[in-house]
Amino acid sequence: MTGPTAATRLVRWLVAAGVALLTGCGAAYVSPDVREAAGPVEVQVVPVTPVTLPRANAVPYRPRTLPAAFAALAGASGQWRGAGALPEAAVPPEEIPAPVSTRLPPRVEDAPYRLGVGDVLLVTGLPGAAPDQTGGAAPRARYTVQDDGSIAIPSVGRVAVVGRTIAEAEEELARALLEAGLDPAARLEVAEFRAHRAVVGGAVRAPRAVAIGLQRPTLAEVLAAAGGVEQVDERFAVVRLFRDGRLYEIPLSDIGHNASVAALPVLAGDVIFVDEGYDLERARAYFEQQIRLAELRQEVRARALAELEAEIGRRRAALEEARRNFLARVELDAVPRDHVYLAGEVAAQGRFALPFERQASLADALFGEGGVPTETGNPSQIYVLRAETADGSRVTAWHLDARNAANLVLATRFELRPNDVIFVAEQPITRWHRVLRQFVPALITSGVSAASN
Known part of the structure; x- marks a missing residue:
């Protein structure tokens, strides 16, 4: 085998x-x-x-947290710079001239309030906001409209509101919240009206700038806000209104006896001067002073805005550089x-x-x-x-x-x-x-x- x-x-x-x-x-x-x-x-x-x-x-x-550069905003609130010497005071009256006839400004249509620089806004229902001291249940936060026309909200950024109505500003805020991934159900209202004003001077007890809010004040209300007219002879007292480069004159007696004249709406930028008589020289000096003040403020604001934009540009560049450096270190595994x-x-x-x-x-x-x-x-x-x-x-x-x-x-x-x-x-x-x-x-x-x- x-x-x-x-x-x-x-x-x-x-x-x-x-x-x-x-x-x-x-x-x-x-x-x-x-x-x-x-x-x-x-x-x-x-x-x-x-x-x-x-x-x-x-x-x-x-x-672990990201560096502060990822949470910082480049914006900065503008600060008023020194305005230099103010214009000289208006010339005081010396004589009592004859009474004047009424010259009223043209009728103006009602228009919604438009937000401006300096207005203080109250935002209700903003995510992460602390409860307001008013005792309301919803969280509230206050923001001042800055010189660049926006409000700066943490975690959202800058929201442009100048020139917008409250409803339009709410829509812009909702859009910004959505882009930031937050609940857009926030309400906006004006807590303090500071942007638009009318100036009252002359023979009033308390010359001042009167804020223009949602409802335009009447001529009588503006005079009352300035403490009323001083002891003057009503026969010769005149209220002069400077608006849009034109001068209007209203005898004080017309305001006291004519309801439609008393209810004349006062607009933002109006300059009102009360004197005792047809003293155009004194009125001209006062209006000139107010115009120069407005121009000076505008010049200072323009200079401040230019400086603000330059500072924001520098800050933004520094933040972007810091963020790029950090991300590069992350890529190199040089960050804990x-x-x-x-x-x-x-x-x-x-x-x-x-x-x-x-x-x-x-x-x-x-x-x-x-x-x-x-x-x-x-x-x-x-x-x-x-x-x-x-x-x-x-x-x-x-x-x-x-x-x-x-x-x-x-x-x-x-x-x-x-x-x-x-x-x-x-x-x-x-x-x-x-x-x-x-x-x-x-x-x-x-x-x-x-x-x-």
């Missing part, structure tokens, strides 16, 4: 080697897994459930960061940087880096390994079973902490595939060698 052929010996050798290798495949292929242990490193496996999730998230952690680490059957093993100024979830790290490959990753074996002691001798393995995809919602609620390790085990079939991938080439090589011998 002849002995076995070379082919028979090869088959027998393959079978024997395969049985030996498969029964002891741990020696041929070792893959990581997670199991409870009580050795030098104590491991406790805790399922991730709605009940245990608060315990995992209770570990204190404060995300907190990381978690991804291992096992994930799309890309490596580290995941925890974001600035917010918490990151398990879902952020998993799916932000490509997720779990369905061909090789085991969705029932997703772990977050977290050291409970400084020396790492005690580890909690938070176990998420995602065979039911609804449990992935828990991954969006699970907050990560620095140095967490996210581990995904391999599929059982993946393990056998890798065993055979290592086993078969070596077996064939050995069999060919044995057959040739």
